[in-house]
Amino acid sequence: GPALALDIGGTKMLAALVEGERVLDTHRMATPANGTPGDWLAALFSEIAAWRGRYGSTGVAVTGIVDDGLWSALNARTLNIPERFALVETVANLSGAPVLAANDAQAAAWGEYRFGAGRGADMVFLTISTGIGGGIVVNGHLLGGMAGNFGQFVGGDDAQGPLEDRVSGKWIAAEAGRHQPGATAREVFAAAAGGLGWANAILDTSAGRVARLARDIQFALDPARIVIGGGIGLAPSYLDRVRQALAELPARLRPDIHAAALGEHAGIIGIADLARHNPT
Ligand code: BMX
Numbered sequence: 001g002p003a004l005a006l007d008i009g010g011t012k013m014l015a016a017l018v019e020g021e022r023v024l025d026t027h028r029m030a031t032p033a034n035g036t037p038g039d040w041l042a043a044l045f046s047e048i049a050a051w052r053g054r055y056g057s058t059g060v061a062v063t064g065i066v067d068d069g070l071w072s073a074l075n076a077r078t079l080n081i082p083e084r085f086a087l088v089e090t091v092a093n094l095s096g097a098p099v100l101a102a103n104d105a106q107a108a109a110w111g112e113y114r115f116g117a118g119r120g121a122d123m124v125f126l127t128i129s130t131g132i133g134g135g136i137v138v139n140g141h142l143l144g145g146m147a148g149n150f151g152q153f154v155g156g157d158d159a160q161g162p163l164e165d166r167v168s169g170k171w172i173a174a175e176a177g178r179h180q181p182g183a184t185a186r187e188v189f190a191a192a193a194g195g196l197g198w199a200n201a202i203l204d205t206s207a208g209r210v211a212r213l214a215r216d217i218q219f220a221l222d223p224a225r226i227v228i229g230g231g232i233g234l235a236p237s238y239l240d241r242v243r244q245a246l247a248e249l250p251a252r253l254r255p256d257i258h259a260a261a262l263g264e265h266a267g268i269i270g271i272a273d274l275a276r277h278n279p280t
Contacts, residue, residue: 009079013029014028018272038085042094060099078170099275100275105149106270128168129168129233135148176198188202214242234260
């Protein structure tokens, strides 16, 4: 039967009933800006109470890292959670089923590898969303722990802070605030589509930094392809801006950039497959 899959990101939470690559039902809600992860999970489970009894194994994909079932943030600005929150225990109590938890971008990498744009070859997944997350599949194996958390790279000058704080949805909105107070990342994409120079410049700067990250990943892991997802990554024009920034590279060095075929469902499909095959 289906698995229950949760994807807890810095901006939104997604719950779904998943069977293989089929998503049977979904429920979305914003990740609350305050309260505790326990409050957020209780709220989510009360909204999917009608699904009780319809699922077996439970998979939870989260922004941040999970060590021995305990959830911690790498960058509290992406999502501010207490260190080593008892994630697996909390979700097991709410779902009544065995729970497997993993980082959200690692789960999405697995989903794309198994059912999406991965095509069974070595690949790196990047999510450009509230932060920048990543997952790495080499020789058919998903790397665990902190592997793939490219958003934490500090580049040449660690005074600048983690890369994601100069790329992602939060940065785009903050930069736009100088031109259009209170602008959201979504409004920046609309302004760019409308031809506003400042909006296109912000998106090109963000995409240019992702292009430089992709180029470095190619030298580190030389994956067959880099698959990009996330609310920013899949927003109109964004991947074309990334490809444009890579166009000058010699072909051998140029990453092969693909959009996540599973879109925003990559994480739930990946974590459901991982939970099904690794019931704890
Ligand atoms: C951050 C980090 C990653 C995560 C990525 C994308 C935290 C809380 N998260 O780099 O583990 O994969 O953001 O997260 O440190 P999302 O919320 O944008 O999906």
